[in-house]
Amino acid sequence: MPPPLSPPLISVSKSEAIIHVVPAALRFWEKLGLGPKGGQKNITVFVIYEQSLNDNETEQHAQSWRSERIGSWLKHTCDSYKARALGEMCPGKSKLCQIDGLISFRFDMSFKKNLTTFISSLPFPSSEDAVVFFVIVPLPLMNLSSQMLRHVSSAVNKAMNSCSEVQQPFFQFVPESNILHAALHSSSPYDNYSGLFLRSVYDRVLVPSERAMSRKFFTYGQVEKQYFEVPAFTLARPYTENKISYSGSTDPGLDVLDRHTLLHVGYGISACGRWIFASCIDQRGEAHNTGVWSLQQRTTNIAYDLYIVNRVWDFAMHFANRARVEWRIVVAKLGKMSIAELDAWNAHLYTISQSTTQVPLHVSVLNVQSSTLWTPSPLPSSTHPPLTTVTAKGSSRSASSSMNVSSKNSFFVDITATTYGFRRKDPFPVSSPPDLDDIGLSSGFVRPPSALTTEDDDIFMVDESPLLPLSSSTLLCIPNAPVQPRMLSIHLINCAKSAGCTYPANASDAAEASESLHNLLRDVTHSYYSLSVLSSVRWNTTSSLPFHLGAVETMQKALSTRNGLASMDGYS
Known part of the structure; x- marks a missing residue:
């Protein structure tokens, strides 16, 4: 079994200096004398x-x-x-x-x-x-x-x-x-x-x-003042990213420090098919945005899916254009993705690969599912790692404040849950097995077979043409309590890059292409885990979803009722 993922560091201020602390330190905000990162x-x-x-x-x-x-x-x-x-x-x-x-x-x-x-x-x-x-x-x-x-x-x-x-x-x-x-x-x-x-x-x-300007030449020129989001704390920038990269790009206005930063975009469709939910956030959680739009009446599958793709893409680009960065845009669909929707994304990615007018960027399309549950088998007692104290490089990580630890390098971490990251060696078709809601366990009882209608049988059937991802990974969150583990399946469906993009997305050799996809999915998986930790400390949530996908799920629940969707006439 792979080692658990280490929690990311949080960037805050203390005594007019920016420091990095573990997420558990935010619970002692006043005692530690912490302050907001942005002043x-x-x-x-x-x-x-x-x-x-x-x-x-x-x-x-x-x-x-x-x-x-x-x-x-x-x-x-x-x-x-x-x-x-x-x-x-x-x-x-x-x-x-x-x-x-x-x-x-x-x-x-x-x-x-x-x-x-x-x-x-x-x-x-x-x-x-x-x-x-x-x-x-x-x-x-x-x-x-x-x-x-x-x-x-x-x-x-x-x-x-x-x-x-x-x-x-x-x-x-x-x-x-x-x-x-x-x-x-x-x-x-x-x-x-x-x-x-x-x-x-x-x-x-x-x-x-x-913006610094010597003088204003036109009455209706560019806006000289913009307002930006500055949160109290963000994910700390890893030391491996503190490097400046230069290239012979024809666009010297690009930021040379944040090149290839991940920009996460998540979206979902309501159960009635009337609403689109979308959210986006950058890799370190410095800014985010959400959006809800009304869907047109479905006429043809092609027009319906193209409208969804264009709406989500315009939302993502409006957010990305606020900074001149060579983004790695990761668009994730929360829930099942249909073949027609995938075809619409493939056509859009082809248009991006042929474009030469926009800022260079790399785009990935993912399908994320959080309802697929595994039941992990307990490890033998001889190989099971201790859950109370972990020692690494001379630093002890204690789980109880009552323990007397004399080491000066001791610090406390949250061990209420342990998260593991898995990469599937061979990709297999994306399936949507029934979750707890489908079989009635969330209601406290199991529905008898007589209560299942003909329409309910469809949820137990495997798709005739399931999606085959390029690569897949899994985030498994095991709480340190007798509750059901939470799992997040991440499937990389397709990716493309525009002209001038310097990120190695496509390689000539098959081994190099596979390694490139593996590195991309690894970065996305680790970023998802970091954003899930950020979401838990900002909003005190217990969901294993990253910040943007958690926002999509919250919007879906807010517009849902027991017997369907709430009436939203008058909203757009």
């Missing part, structure tokens, strides 16, 4: 909550209690934001606010007008402080079929579009139950998620970057 971000914040519809004495008393509770939550949030060295968070001031930072509106048809009036009356700070609006959403509105939630979302989008680029405000929806029943003291055991919430707010604040 502090100052925020001016407003809290918008629902105003009572009735004016009787009982409702006024309840409204007063809610206002006091929300005000205490806002003060606790501002203090915690500063305590974590993220910057200054100050309540905003306005003549419409009875208390600084608090404003109440009725969540009805007048919400859009009141919100627009309130934002237009704000004296936005002249400094670079970001403006954040916390919209407290009542529990009855937290439903995708709620007409009032759609009206509030539409009002928020209109308000954001009416603001200038200098202000750059953003809205954060917060469930009301998380505030009215939240712990307001940092020592409370129910305050575990405030750090995740504050770091997510920090990550959403964009940082401006200006």
Whole structure:
């Protein structure tokens, strides 16, 4: 059995210096004196909550209690934001606010007008402080079929579009139950998620970057200022990547340090076939983006699949063009990929290989499945590696804080799960065996054969023309608990490169071509594992999926109900 994969290092700041720490160190953020990698971000914040519809004495008393509770939550949030060295968070001031930072509106048809009036009356700070609006959403509105939630979302989008680029405000929806029943003291055991919430707010604040120009020649020229995402921490750059590569390329504007950086793109299709979900992230998690689009009615398979491919590719290129890097773009379909969809990607890759106008890049198409489960056999006790202490190069890795370790090089790691990476020697057809949901185990019972219809039999049948990948690998996550292991199957379907690309994708010799594909899949597999660790420490998730595929899966679940998909009429 191969050795487990080592967790990646996380890049943070400490005492105005960038350091690399293990992921487990983020749990001791304040005790270690850690800070955000991109420096502090100052925020001016407003809290918008629902105003009572009735004016009787009982409702006024309840409204007063809610206002006091929300005000205490806002003060606790501002203090915690500063305590974590993220910057200054100050309540905003306005003549419409009875208390600084608090404003109440009725969540009805007048919400859009009141919100627009309130934002237009704000004296936005002249400094670079970001403006954040916390919209407290009542529990009855937290439903995708709620007409009032759609009206509030539409009002928020209109308000954001009416603001200038200098202000750059953003809205954060917060469930009301998380505030009215939240712990307001940092020592409370129910305050575990405030750090995740504050770091997510920090990550959403964009940082401006200006281009140096001697003078402006045209009124409608290129944009001189752009806003970029600067998260609190990212994956550390390996020492093997800290090298500068030069080439005789005809495009000297390409970055010479981040050449061949992986750009991951994941997408999926809803069960009803009406929606496309996509997400992308770079190799070190420095920036990401998500998107949801409505699919046209299926006319022909060719037009349907070409529309999906073009939509995902335009989304990926819009993200890739923000940096002049010779990317290695990895497009992964989460779930089963049909033959027609593969043909559409093959035609698109051929177009890319013949293109000479765009920035040189390498493109790979993958099919990723996370529902295929293996049950690993236990190893003999004589060969089983210890799970509590691992010693390597004089450093001990302890699993319990109660152990007395005298070595100065000791550090703690998270051993709640162990991840292994496997490479399949010989590729075999991609299959989709039934998962736990298909056989009814997730519901606590097994469906009898009489409950299976004719349509249900299709899930147990092997495809007539399964896909044969160029190479395959597997990420196997075994939790240190009596729960089901999680497995991620990664299949490399096809790859191509454009003119001028320097990455060795295609070799003349068969052995060299096989080795090139092996190196590419190895880099993708290790990057997937690193992004899964980043996703777990950023969002406190237990999924083994990397960041972008986890986002696709989350969007699929958010638009799904027990009996099908939620009604999304009015959204696009």
